[in-house]
């Protein structure tokens with residue numbers, strides 16, 4: 001059935017949406033016909049203007065045809081100039097602006113990618129994320145495999161339609177979640193490794209639940225204790241059914257405690273898995289007709305070792321991936337260098353995603369050294385605990401002084417929360433365990449990061465990136481703020 005009930009989609013297709021989300025690809029003749037039929041007015045859109053394309057076929061798809069790879073490409077705009085301090089070869093600074101074109105719309109980069117782990121931002125509707133100027137959302141293949149199951153999302157017409165998100169989507173491969181069960185750690189960036197050496201280190205009090213072999217990973221589900229198996233082929237099968245615009249190859253995540261010998265073995269294994277992911281991705285793209293093209297990014301591991309990161313980057317660059325994911329454990333001080341080492345090996349035409357970034361200074365370091373997109377769970381997770389991001393650092397709203405503070409969460413912020421609600425009220429809601437407290441705090445924190453990346457993008461195009469970076473970081477960390 002080709003009946004659209006989507007007023008928003010119509011607006012986007014006619015180019016009246018914000019400049020952030022004009023479509024990259026031209027309408028095919030059949031799409032234009034469908035569009036004309038919608039415009040002529042069946043009356044359906046008036047009855048249900050807010051249900052986004054529920055009955056429309058997925059954007060960018062052609063019945064009976066495999067996904068068209070030409071719908072995904074990166075267009076580079078402004079690049080930072082090289083300087084003697086540049087971390088890349090010959091002082092290269094890879095920071096840049098550009099546009100990632102996907103079948104579900106464009107992503108203007110550098111861009112912040114909010115994390116909707118289980119196909120939902122906790123407490124915030126996708127319509128609100130649109131208002132915050134979010135361009136895309138990232139979900140978790142492992143969690144969606146556990147529930148509701150990839151088959152249900154496939155039947156619903158893919159992730160974007162399932163969650164009513166009118167824009168591009170990402171899924172990670174599930175490798176991070178599966179392998180985190182092995183070490184018992186949830187977080188790898190900026191890990192404190194003092195005194196830790198063993199390959200089998202387990203976080204205190206945590207049971208090891210995942211085991212790696214040459215073919216894949218066997219693990220126990222944290223949800224129900226069932227035993228599962230993930231491999232390159234299984235991850236590709238799940239991610240194809242989930243149907244995000246951008247997927248990641250299945251890789252082995254190591255921690256900073258693994259020995260150098262293990263890291264070497266691991267990147268070679270990740271390279272073998274990467275080749276298998278590409279083969280399976282190509283097979284599924286050809287086999288699953290009538291679906292939009294899904295881009296596949298290879299992931300570079302190698303922990304803190306420059307030579308291993310460079311080797312892994314060359315391996316991933318030698319394969320026909322659409323983009324690259326910078327993953328795994330990295331000490332905070334090496335985040336910028338690691339991005340530059342990887343960019344040294346990577347063709348400029350491939351977009352680069354930094355997986356799971358956490359802090360404002362890390363974002364500047366990654367942008368300057370070539371990161372295009374960044375996902376981060378921190379704004380939503382912190383919001384639920386009452387931690388509020390502002391230009392002057394992060395504060396906890398539950399401080400006693402906020403009980404009678406009838407100003408906004410952040411003076412001068414343009415978000416819905418700050419223009420309608422007070423600190424005192426949000427503090428009250430969070431203390432009372434009211435869901436609206438988390439919702440209002442999340443709206444503000446997500447807007448903080450989206451706006452930060454919007455500002456950074458404008459500063460690169462406008463030639464004042466260094467000024468913005470220095471002023472932002474000096475102000476943000478002036479009061480000793482962490483994160």
Ligand SMILES: [Zn+2]
Nearest residue numbers: 413415418444
């Ligand atoms: Zn705000």
